[in-house]
Amino acid sequence: MHARWDHVNASEEGLTEQSQDKTAPMGLMFFHAKEGQPLSTPWQVATARSVMLAERSLAEGFLLDCACGSGLQLAAHASVLKRPMIGIELDPQRAQATAKNLQIVANHSRSLHAPWFEQSVVISGDGTHPKGALEVGGIELENPIALLHLDPARPRNSRTHGLEEMAPRLDDVFAAWAPYFAPHPRGPGLLLDLSPRLTPLQQKEVEGLVDAVWPNVERTWVWTSRGRGRVDRLALWLGTASKQGIARQFVRIPPTLGTQPMVLEASLEGLEEHQKINTLVHPPKRGEYVSILDAALLESGLMGVWLSRVSKEPMNRWASVEGRRPQLHHDKRLRLDGYDDEMLVQATGRVVELIRDPLDETGIDRIVEIAIENNMSAVTLRLNITPELHPRMQGSLDRQLARRHGGREGFLARHPIEDVLLLCVCESDSKN
Numbered sequence: 001m002h003a004r005w006d007h008v009n010a011s012e013e014g015l016t017e018q019s020q021d022k023t024a025p026m027g028l029m030f031f032h033a034k035e036g037q038p039l040s041t042p043w044q045v046a047t048a049r050s051v052m053l054a055e056r057s058l059a060e061g062f063l064l065d066c067a068c069g070s071g072l073q074l075a076a077h078a079s080v081l082k083r084p085m086i087g088i089e090l091d092p093q094r095a096q097a098t099a100k101n102l103q104i105v106a107n108h109s110r111s112l113h114a115p116w117f118e119q120s121v122v123i124s125g126d127g128t129h130p131k132g133a134l135e136v137g138g139i140e141l142e143n144p145i146a147l148l149h150l151d152p153a154r155p156r157n158s159r160t161h162g163l164e165e166m167a168p169r170l171d172d173v174f175a176a177w178a179p180y181f182a183p184h185p186r187g188p189g190l191l192l193d194l195s196p197r198l199t200p201l202q203q204k205e206v207e208g209l210v211d212a213v214w215p216n217v218e219r220t221w222v223w224t225s226r227g228r229g230r231v232d233r234l235a236l237w238l239g240t241a242s243k244q245g246i247a248r249q250f251v252r253i254p255p256t257l258g259t260q261p262m263v264l265e266a267s268l269e270g271l272e273e274h275q276k277i278n279t280l281v282h283p284p285k286r287g288e289y290v291s292i293l294d295a296a297l298l299e300s301g302l303m304g305v306w307l308s309r310v311s312k313e314p315m316n317r318w319a320s321v322e323g324r325r326p327q328l329h330h331d332k333r334l335r336l337d338g339y340d341d342e343m344l345v346q347a348t349g350r351v352v353e354l355i356r357d358p359l360d361e362t363g364i365d366r367i368v369e370i371a372i373e374n375n376m377s378a379v380t381l382r383l384n385i386t387p388e389l390h391p392r393m394q395g396s397l398d399r400q401l402a403r404r405h406g407g408r409e410g411f412l413a414r415h416p417i418e419d420v421l422l423l424c425v426c427e428s429d430s431k432n
């Protein structure tokens with residue numbers, strides 16, 4: 001059974017979970033219900049995606065999310081695109097939270113009397129039964145849907161991230177809603193918000209489900225990261241929501257609110273040209289450069305595309321491609337062009353010493369001496385070391401070097417095969 005929730009006069013009665021989204025402007029407080037908060041899309045990510053969506057030409061019609069949770073992503077789309085939305089959520093309290101959040105967003109953007117807000121509809125019930133939902137919502141148009149956004153629920157402790165675990169299931173949603181899309185030469189518009197842990201094989205499976213309903217519809221895979229080398233979201237943008245000619249994008253959400261995300265992208269051909277990343281370990285060498293780059297960018301498959309922008313040399317001396325610190329060796333410094341590029345570099349510098357002393361209590365004083373001989377005032381550890389030892393070694397470096405008056409900063413990396421530490425100096429406009 002479907003039921004409609006009045007968003008214009010939405011009440012917060014019974015909604016207990018209210019919180020300030022850390023990524024939203026101060027004062028924009030959202031409601032959640034039934035532990036919906038961890039499921040909801042951070043406001044900064046939601047609006048960044050809505051801005052990207054606003055650059056596409058969608059068909060006329062409603063923005064639908066048929067498993068909308070607390071409705072944050074959908075409300076962001078509606079307010080940025082100024083289009084009415086249909087939010088459907090199985091859990092009635094979460095549907096109520098969606099109605100309330102939609103009102104909060106409209107109020108924040110002074111749109112309480114805007115047609116997109118007034119025409120929006122929030123419904124509780126099963127999102128895979130369009131007929132009942134549209135009837136309850138009073139929507140009589142034959143093909144009312146311009147865009148379907150779907151962020152299915154997943155079991156919290158899932159190991160496999162299997163497609164069959166998603167609720168609602170993608171194939172059920174596709175089959176149910178396919179007849180309701182407004183016609184457009186590029187097909188329907190869909191934005192599938194998926195687990196960042198989907199394997200390449202599972203990504204192909206998703207494409208198989210899409211092709212079974214809309215064969216060969218255009219598609220753009222989008223990896224989104226909020227930093228710390230993590231992929232936070234993996235989404236498939238389809239049809240009118242896809243970016244024409246672009247097979248893949250990497251979107252880095254900056255740490256400061258209000259700053260535009262950086263977007264890297266490639267066509268299928270561009271991906272094929274730049275995708276191959278193999279480890280090719282050379283002996284440790286003084287004078288070469290070591291860069292520790294962004295693990296999420298590497299995971300997105302667009303590292304090669306970015307490297308071709310910041311360097312002219314063949315960048316293939318990958319010392320390590322696993323874990324949080326992908327380490328690349330090269331001959332010339334990276335040509336970083338501003339903040340966007342710098343966000344993708346954990347550290348970059350030139351090797352000034354090869355150190356064979358151990359990084360522990362017995363070797364740290366000698367490492368400090370070498371750093372002082374190299375006129376260094378700070379050395380950051382950029383290597384894998386036990387969580388107990390890390391603060392002790394970093395603390396010792398910080399304390400001992402602070403007493404001296406070196407003029408250069410740098411970092412310590414480890415050669416992947418030989419047991420050698422690489423002391424690297426950051427050059428003036430490259431960061432540590």
Ligand SMILES: C[S@@+](CC[C@H](N)C(=O)[O-])C[C@H]1O[C@@H](n2cnc3c(N)ncnc32)[C@H](O)[C@@H]1O
Nearest residue numbers: 040041067069070071073090127151153167168
């Ligand atoms: C990951 S959450 C969506 C979060 C949302 N994107 C946001 O920004 O708040 C997925 C939601 O799907 C709902 N759901 C699961 N099966 C459903 C179904 N058959 N119909 C409607 N909603 C469903 C769950 O209750 C859950 O709230």
